Amino acid sequence: MRKTGTGIRLFFSYVLLAILGLSVLYPTVWILVSSFRPGGAIYSPTFFPSNWTGEHYSALFTDKSFVFGRWYWNTLKIGIFTMLFGTLATTMVAYVLSRFRFKGRKAGLSTLLILGMFPNFMALISIFLLLYQFDLLNTHLALIIVYSCGAPVLSTFIVKGYFDTIPRSLEESARIDGASHLTVFGKIMIPLAKPILTYMAVTTFVGPWVDFILARLVLRSREQWTVAVGLWDLATNFRTANFTMFAAGCVLVALPITIVYLLLQRFIVEGLTSGASKG
């Protein structure tokens, strides 16, 4: 009796898991298949095309209005610099706020918390005007600066939460041995904080790949664009005419990020959940 009950339960569980798995995979497989389908329409009588083509991918790199290679390079450049500066800035702020007690620390923490509660879009116009004042519009430097300075506002609490869990005795003994603050930070804390730094590095690197709002506002000329802006343009202005090209662009943007996320799953989950439980 009990055994058949378990059997039925497992059977239904597997059915449910299969349905869920299908609904997870269906959109991704669909876009992948669409990117290889000849023609430009969304509509297709069959799920798999009768013949496969890579022309949409090559079009993205050779077409005059879609300089995907260029956009890729731009995004890679912005992503790497943002990752370096954003992670560094956040780590420095989080470390100091976690480890040192000084006048203004509490005020600083609350300020960061409050700043995080404003919708980012409120700042759009004035960031635009600020960049205009300093003649930085249409430059990648502008994006790198804005993203890097935004990183501490977004993630200081997550990183600080991680630093808080590292025992103080480690650095105290190093200080007694005569290590400077800089040595303690660079040689002891950074290596210990590797998981959270990986999380920070991935999220700051991915940011420029998916930001289509600020980038679209700042980058005025096509050849300066990032892939996110290009993809947005494909999706909004060319979708009905050339859906398959959008599909190819989507695959090109999503694939590297998805692979990185899946490979570094462990770190990202750790970062996410530690941030979540800290609130």
Add this chain to the structure above:
Amino acid sequence: MSLTASVLSLIAPGLGQLYNRQFIKGVLFLAIDALGLWYFINHLPRAVWGIVTLGTQKQHMEKVGKITKMVPGDHSIHLLVQGLIILILFMIFAWFYVQAVIDARRNGLVRENGGQTVNFYRSAGALFDRSFPFTMLAVPIVGILFLTIMPIIFGILIAFTNFSGPNFVPPNALVDWVGFRTFTDLLTLKTWSYTFWHVLLWTVEWALLATVTTYLGGMLVAMLVQQPGIRFKKFWRTLFIVPFAIPQLCSALIMNNLFNGEFGPINQYLGMLGIEKIGWLTDPQWAKFTVVLVNAWFGIPVTMMLMFGVLTTIPKDLYEAAEVDGATAFQKFRTITLPRVLFVTAPVLITQFAGNINNFNAIYLLTGGDPKTGDYQFAGQTDLLVTWLYKLTLDNNKYNFASAIGIIVFLIIASISIASYLRTKSFKEEDMVQ
């Protein structure tokens, strides 16, 4: 000696340091002081004037000789931004001034007590020792000041002006301070208030639905995978993380096409089953359903990952004891799993609720706030406050209304956060479970 040094530094930072025989530092401070004074004497009055008046000279035609030509007037918004930048620079300068006086006083005290002031090399070394926190924070703070704090102050100030199209946009016109009028307009003018209350209502509905669906969904998926007897647990787990790994920019745009009413495959399959086309994204009711459904697709993986962690902490003997007592699966869920999980994840639930109020991507990329039915002011049926704010800013030039909405969103999020903080605090004190 400390008094003389402080007074000297108060007259001009650097003098006190010179008096304290710290020559390099003194000269350096004096140089910064001179540079600052020169800059602020030239710029500060105009900055303050700009912020207070927002410009007085309108763009106008002027006769020069025989031809009339357009003379540019004051650009209110540039005046405001420039004014804020200069004020922030001035605050940094003032801070430096205060620090210089404190430094002079401290070194004066050292000398009073017969000590020696340290040389420049050593003082610079203190930047990495005693002043280490400030050295580390200096660059990020400047960045945050200019790229987060200044823009937010600007955003707040705009809500108290009449900066909006088509009549009050520089350079054609001047912008003026109007006090709380934007807020009263938003809440009392028929067209605005109707849109505002409906968008607010939908924002709250959306946040509730989105949070509950992803939360329960994540919990159920996690329990499904975690239950004894299921094989290839690791495989299922990785599979269900996939939606999280795909950037939302891509997946939301994909979903937008998938649910396309005319050509999308979903309606195509339904057609094969003989079901008529559904306006997934074009019918107001269906569109609301679709965004919640698709959001579950985005959001379930995150809660699922969280739940895996929480579920493993529930002791197995609780379930065994319940089984001995003859509890059904549902009873076990209701009396053991749910309360435990809720207790641990309550703060997350609140953060997710707040996050969903601001969930721009899910709505904007999927429906763009549409469908529009015409009775809303610059908004569609699925617009949240944030997407409405965005459209008002970038598509319709209603900057002052956008800012007012931003402030209201901030107030909502802030009160939720405070409530959550108080709640978690009381939870901690109560020590309900364990």
